[in-house]
Amino acid sequence: MLRPMLACCKLYVSEGRSAAALRAVEQAARRHHPAVVLVNTFVDDAYNRVGYTLVSRLTLDAASPTPASPLRRAVFGVVGAALEAIDLGAHAGAHPRLGAVDHVCFHPLAGASLRDVAALAADVGADIGDKLQVPTFLYGAAHREGRTLAAIRRQLGYFTSPRDAQWRGPLLAGGTDTTPLPVAPDAGPDTPSASKGVLVLGATAWVDNYNVPVRTADVDAVRRIARRVSERGGGLRSVQAMGLAHGDGGAEVACNLLDPQSVGAGQVQDMVERLAREQGLDAGEGYFTDFSEEKIVHMYLEKLSAQAEVSSYGFDAPHSTENHR
Structure with missing residues (x-):
């Protein structure tokens, strides 16, 4: 098919x-x-x-x-x-x-x-x-x-x-x-x-959203890290980054990866960790806010297949609302 x-x-x-x-x-x-x-x-x-x-x-x-x-x-x-x-x-x-x-x-x-x-x-x-x-x-x-x-x-x-x-x-x-x-x-x-x-x-072409937590309440310090990570600040090509407060007493570097096949989450993670250490800070493990492009296609086709199978019995299929990669 x-x-x-x-x-x-x-x-x-x-x-x-x-x-x-x-x-x-x-x-x-x-x-x-x-x-x-x-x-x-x-x-x-x-x-x-x-x-x-x-x-x-x-x-x-x-x-x-x-x-x-x-x-x-x-x-x-x-x-x-x-x-x-x-x-x-x-x-x-x-x-x-x-x-x-x-x-x-x-x-x-x-x-x-x-x-x-x-x-x-x-x-x-x-x-x-x-x-x-x-x-x-x-x-x-x-x-x-x-x-x-x-x-x-x-x-x-x-x-x-x-x-x-x-x-x-x-x-x-x-x-x-x-x-x-x-x-x-x-x-x-x-x-x-x-x-x-x-x-x-x-x-646009596919964009990955990847955020790296930094364990500090000093949002200005995290903004400086984000500036150096971003392409606009002389950092990684095709990466846009912002430093934002996130949670109680924490912050994160929130990134758009405009060409994830060339510059991906691993490179962002490594650079944020290195820049955080330079300021005496600790960076946590980053996370995606969506599934990968390939998985989204798979989930869509799987969902349609399930809908077709269930509808053949006269029932409505449930919808997927997952929230992790």
Whole structure:
């Protein structure tokens, strides 16, 4: 049997503590199409943030310029449910964010191309901006000039660190119900609401998220380590890193590995440990916030197979919501 081309969407919401809000979001993720599978839910209480990973088929039609995927409707539904359930104005957490739904990214899987996923992402971005009235910024292959995620975040003030290492309330830089944003969005209104903020949405090749704990309450020291680890600070190529408070009296170096086949978690781990020792600190064992690309494909196909088998007996199959790699 030939494996289908797949599209993956990672979606991050600025809430990790309200059971009612998270229940509404997860119900929306399961509501729209049996071929859309929620393969991972990663809850981080310290960050007050949850990451969801959704996967579905991607179908190409010569008569249409845009690939068809039930993921388009599913992601729109999840974003709508999250915006209704989460109030950014009441949010507080140790991770920076720009919106109640902070970040949405599409990745190609199982033979799909980045170009196909980019077209899907652009359509979803237009749906969200225009129909849900949230300023939506595109990046990566979904943006006509290939703007990077870090670039648009930097323009919007995402990396401006508060003194107590806790982000509270609405947008970090600019943007209220009456103040225009410093950069015009690609879709949606020019002024965000304080309760919803803005949304950043893109399409890229696969990205691994890998975080390394450092046993210290000195967040500034961990930020210095993160700066030296990141490519921007002269460190590892294709690695983006932030130093963030995480848990009671702890911190971590949170990394995006943009080319994990070339520069992976092992190299990040080694460098963080070495830099931590230089400052008299102890780094713990790092962890991924999602499954590997290969395992996600396997889980999706396994889930569809189980659904087909169970449906033949007239029952509904349960959904997978694992939260470890």
